[in-house]
Amino acid sequence: MKNSLNRNIPEFINGIGKIAPFTGAWNKLKKGWMDELTISPPNKAKLPHQKKLTETLKEAITKTSPKDGMTVSFHHHLRNGDFILVETIKILAELGIRNITLASSSLNDSHTELIKYIKDGTITKIWTSGIRGKLGKAISEGIMENPVIIHSHGGRVRAIHTGKIAIDLCIIAASAADEEGNATGAIGKSAFGSLGYARIDSRYSKQVIVVTDNLVEFPCFPLSIQQNFVDYVVKVASIGDPTKIASGTTRITKSPMDLRIAKLAADVIEKSGYFKNGFSFQVGAGGASLAVAKFIRKKMENKEIKGSFLLGGVTSYGVDMLNEGLFKTIFDVQSFDAEVSSSLYNNKNHIEISASLYANPYNCGCMTNKLDIVVLGALEVDVDFNVNVITGSKGYLRGASGGHCDTASGAELTVVVCPSFRGRISTINKRVDTIVTPGESVDVVVTERGICVNPNKPELAQILVKAGLNIRNIEDLQKEVEKIVGIPNPIERTDKIVALIEYRDGTAIDVVRQLKTVE
Amino acid sequence: MKIIKKAQAGSFESSDILILAEKPKDTKGRVIQLNSIVEKQYGDTILKTVNAILDKFEVADIHLVIHDKGALTPVIEARMETVLLRASNNQKGTMY
Numbered sequence: 001m002k003n004s005l006n007r008n009i010p011e012f013i014n015g016i017g018k019i020a021p022f023t024g025a026w027n028k029l030k031k032g033w034m035d036e037l038t039i040s041p042p043n044k045a046k047l048p049h050q051k052k053l054t055e056t057l058k059e060a061i062t063k064t065s066p067k068d069g070m071t072v073s074f075h076h077h078l079r080n081g082d083f084i085l086v087e088t089i090k091i092l093a094e095l096g097i098r099n100i101t102l103a104s105s106s107l108n109d110s111h112t113e114l115i116k117y118i119k120d121g122t123i124t125k126i127w128t129s130g131i132r133g134k135l136g137k138a139i140s141e142g143i144m145e146n147p148v149i150i151h152s153h154g155g156r157v158r159a160i161h162t163g164k165i166a167i168d169l170c171i172i173a174a175s176a177a178d179e180e181g182n183a184t185g186a187i188g189k190s191a192f193g194s195l196g197y198a199r200i201d202s203r204y205s206k207q208v209i210v211v212t213d214n215l216v217e218f219p220c221f222p223l224s225i226q227q228n229f230v231d232y233v234v235k236v237a238s239i240g241d242p243t244k245i246a247s248g249t250t251r252i253t254k255s256p257m258d259l260r261i262a263k264l265a266a267d268v269i270e271k272s273g274y275f276k277n278g279f280s281f282q283v284g285a286g287g288a289s290l291a292v293a294k295f296i297r298k299k300m301e302n303k304e305i306k307g308s309f310l311l312g313g314v315t316s317y318g319v320d321m322l323n324e325g326l327f328k329t330i331f332d333v334q335s336f337d338a339e340v341s342s343s344l345y346n347n348k349n350h351i352e353i354s355a356s357l358y359a360n361p362y363n364c365g366c367m368t369n370k371l372d373i374v375v376l377g378a379l380e381v382d383v384d385f386n387v388n389v390i391t392g393s394k395g396y397l398r399g400a401s402g403g404h405c406d407t408a409s410g411a412e413l414t415v416v417v418c419p420s421f422r423g424r425i426s427t428i429n430k431r432v433d434t435i436v437t438p439g440e441s442v443d444v445v446v447t448e449r450g451i452c453v454n455p456n457k458p459e460l461a462q463i464l465v466k467a468g469l470n471i472r473n474i475e476d477l478q479k480e481v482e483k484i485v486g487i488p489n490p491i492e493r494t495d496k497i498v499a500l501i502e503y504r505d506g507t508a509i510d511v512v513r514q515l516k517t518v519e
Numbered sequence: 520m521k522i523i524k525k526a527q528a529g530s531f532e533s534s535d536i537l538i539l540a541e542k543p544k545d546t547k548g549r550v551i552q553l554n555s556i557v558e559k560q561y562g563d564t565i566l567k568t569v570n571a572i573l574d575k576f577e578v579a580d581i582h583l584v585i586h587d588k589g590a591l592t593p594v595i596e597a598r599m600e601t602v603l604l605r606a607s608n609n610q611k612g613t614m615y
Contacts, residue, residue, distance in 0.1 A: 423557065424557045425589070486564050488560035489559065489561070489563070491559075517559070
């Protein structure tokens, strides 16, 4: 069947079940409630003064009675420095557990070793927001029988509420915890900041193990993870490599191209009508996207504009803006560098939020719904403004859905920044390889060759033209870029589906098929 | 045009192309070794561009080693032209 974006989606996928096609960015939400049944979180009991501390991770895992076919969940706040995910899978494999469903809020280069456990049948299903590197390559080439399900950060919460992700065992790595399992990522030698993605897991998992390399005297606070949801606590030597978890401060790019695009994007924002006192703002953490913050900061100072809140993945740059009084608050679901952790710990206006409060479409108001302006990156955009942030130019899974479609859906003004081509690879195409974010939720695409406004926002286009910005038809821009780089050979794929891309409401927005030619 | 010595043009930088040219050792004709980060998407397009320049300069026998980091067609043409002029001792300018 075809979904509303004309993507070919099967009605049924082995190992996943019946597939609901995407019908529109806000279509399902209009109803005001979710038809899918929600499961209830487990009810557990402990006797007074029962001890939770266990000697080793293996002992804790054994106590939870792991079984074949179980679902194990993780958070990805340790980023590339994560030691715990692979270690847990290794222990489960040693215990002879097979057919595991891995549900990590995201996966990255530190998880390459998983390939081995996929090949030997320890892991047979994966839910994640992102996949990169060798793991993404191996999955794109078809090492798994069941497709990986790619969800957004908000969509993951929904999938846990509905029991699609039914977590048996949740492992929460924390940089500080006490003997009862109260835990935080804000302090300790492995500090990583917000524990926003892990909170839903702690509430819904049948068993919860907190793993820390910094067991502090009771009580450990802030209560990012609360003891009333925790079964066991383990002290290990190290939860990860601090240099890869979070280091120093984030620097703004020096690339002239990225800075040029960022400046144009900041001009768009300034003239859009949404740049005014009390506005809320989110930027991505990379390249041109973060650089927009630099130009917005200057514009705020010049025009004496004060914002309401900064949202999302938080960098030290955002913390600086908070400290300067340019914004009143930061809502932090994920912290990107070391300085953010200390701000989260010390500044009462820097508030840790869960993934549900951040972006879950099915509640009475996630923060992304309150967002005025978001600036996002893209691997490629098409003439219908659809955005791909998951498959690269060779067709491999090499990115993450993250909060992309959540914030695009929520924000009043969604600005996508990207160069018109990278190397020889065009970023403005007739049709993106894979859709993660639907074009109807993207308002402006900013490139160094011009600014394209979604035809569904004619008033915005008028305002920007009047302001003297170089507004262009996206089809013309696509043709111009194609003339420069040439027409690439198409990516050849088989019929086998290797990944299902879920929209935040749980519908199938796209699928990724196995690559025919492997490198 | 006759290739009489080893020459190179271009660089390893992103969006550039490094081309090494020399006389073919024992064989006649054009021997082209292409290595490109966009080989899948543009391998044949790059070879077409390279061969078109070889045709333009009427080069029959040559050994080319090409490392491409996503150069656009005009860049490939320019680097090709330079490497051929250098390798055939026809370069007029300050470098030789």
